[in-house]
Amino acid sequence: MRVDGIKWISSxxxxxxxxxxxxxxxxxxxxxxxxxxxxxLESSIISAARTAASAALATDWLTxxxxxxxxxxxxxxxxxxxxxxxxxxxxxxxxxxxxVYDLSAENAAAFRSYLAAGEASVRVxxxxxxxxxxxxxxxxxFATVAAQPHVRDPRWFAHNPLVLNxxxxxxxxxxxxxxxNVLDDVEHCxxxxxxxxxxxxxxxSRDFVDxxxxxxxxxxxxxPADRPxxxxxxxxxxxxxxxxxxxxxxxxxxxxxxxVEDFFHELDRYGVPGHTGGPSS
Numbered sequence: 558m559r560v561d562g563i564k565w566i567s568s569x570x571x572x573x574x575x576x577x578x579x580x581x582x583x584x585x586x587x588x589x590x591x592x593x594x595x596x597x598l599e600s601s602i603i604s605a606a607r608t609a610a611s612a613a614l615a616t617d618w619l620t621x622x623x624x625x626x627x628x629x630x631x632x633x634x635x636x637x638x639x640x641x642x643x644x645x646x647x648x649x650x651x652x653x654x655x656x657v658y659d660l661s662a663e664n665a666a667a668f669r670s671y672l673a674a675g676e677a678s679v680r681v682x683x684x685x686x687x688x689x690x691x692x693x694x695x696x697x698x699f700a701t702v703a704a705q706p707h708v709r710d711p712r713w714f715a716h717n718p719l720v721l722n723x724x725x726x727x728x729x730x731x732x733x734x735x736x737x738n739v740l741d742d743v744e745h746c747x748x749x750x751x752x753x754x755x756x757x758x759x760x761x762s763r764d765f766v767d768x769x770x771x772x773x774x775x776x777x778x779x780x781p782a783d784r785p786x787x788x789x790x791x792x793x794x795x796x797x798x799x800x801x802x803x804x805x806x807x808x809x810x811x812x813x814x815x816x817v818e819d820f821f822h823e824l825d826r827y828g829v830p831g832h833t834g835g836p837s838s
Contacts, residue, residue, distance in 0.1 A: 559589040560802045564600055564794050570702040573664075578636050579702060580604070584801045593821075596805045600797065601636075603804060607796045609640035611741065611770075612721050613648045615788045616696060618773050619719055619739060623782045626719060627653045630694025632687055633701035634659040634668035637723060641698055642672065654680045658690040688713055695719070699727040706752060711735040714785040722752060722789040730756035736785040737767045739778070745791035753789050 568580045584600035587593065620626060629645070629652045631638045642655075655672055659665040665683045673681045684690040691697055691713045698721045699708075706729035714720070714732065722728055725746075733756045740746040743766060746753045756765055768778035770788065780786055808814055823829075 558799055558802050560798050561587040561589055561592065562594075562798045562801065563587075564604065564797045564801075566600075566604065568702075573635070573661075580636075584797060586798065586801055586805060596801070598801055598804065600801065603800050604792075604797055605636055605640040606644075607800050608637055608723065608790070608792060609644035610800075611790050611792075611796070612641045612698070612723060612788075613644040613650075615721060615739070615770055615790070616645060616650065616719065617648065618770065619780050619786055619788060622780055623717075623719070623786075624695075626695030628656070628693060628695045629654070630656040630658070630684070630690045630697045631668070632658050632690055632697065632699045632727065633724065634661070634664045635700060635702075637700040638668065638698060639671065641700065641721070641723070646676075652679060652696075654682070654693075656682055656684045656690050656693055658684040658687055691718070692716070697721065699724050701727055703727045705750070706730075706755070708732060711785075717783060717785050720785060720787045722787050725751040725753075725789060725791065728752040728787065730759045732785075733787055734760070734765055736787045737781050738765055739767055739773060739780070739786065739788050740769050741788075741790040741793055742769060745793065746789050748791075751789065751791065752787075 562585050564582060564584045566580055566582045570579050572579050578601065580601055582600035582604050584598045584603060585594050586596040588595055634657055657665050657669050659668070669681050669683050684693065687708055696719050701724045703724060703726050705726060708727050709729040709731055711732050714736065730752065733752055738753065740753060747757050747763065748754055753766065757763055772778040773780060
């Protein structure tokens with residue numbers, strides 16, 4: 558797409574106590590040939606859309622040789638969970654039941670009301686704990702702000718669900734070692750105290766990693782039907798650039814760009830005679 562850039566995410570979990578989303582984000586797009594920035598976008602929704610699209614894509618590819626999930630469960634009832642649900646529905650998934658669990662009963666109830674309003678024919682319930690949620694779901698989505706593992710018992714996953722490990726730090730190594738593990742990118746995932754990183758530290762190897770989603774799509778990795786499957790997406794910034802460039806192109810085509818005139822203070826390499834320069838306004 559001939560674009561460079563950078564995404565800056567500011568994640569403050571305490572924000573939710575004030576009724577505002579956990580994360581804010583800015584995306585800067587740079588010209589591929591000159592490096593000059595040509596767009597600055599609010600990016601929390603771009604990032605959420607990229608996360609949700611990745612989750613929906615993984616759900617499609619990782620269930621092609623397995624029984625299709627009919628019971629969807631969310632651990633965590635925030636913005637990311639909502640976007641993942643939206644993308645799954647948009648991709649054509651039809652679930653018989655949706656379960657919700659959150660440490661905040663208020664948040665769980667609010668998410669349940671949101672889901673129930675949009676899917677009158679689907680049974681939506683709030684689960685009492687994470688174990689109940691996991692055991693009653695064929696597709697489990699972890700979308701929390703957990704900083705360290707709190708799900709440790711592999712027996713919760715004895716029914717071999719597909720697990721979207723979106724928040725990356727909910728599952729203990731014991732769970733991953735009993736599962737097939739698919740990542741979006743190995744080097745990205747095996748750092749920063751993620752569940753795969755902790756598993757690597759515990760075992761001293763990466764043998765527990767079956768491959769990447771790209772490997773599955775290319776046919777070089779087969780997804781087993783007789784084990785839980787855990788998809789751990791660290792999140793690839795290059796995908797945010799792709800989504801951001803698509804948004805920019807659409808806004809530009811619609812004539813809705815808001816241009817900051819004279820953003821670049823001085824573009825002449827040696828300056829203009831008689832101009833003293835100075836800081837950019």
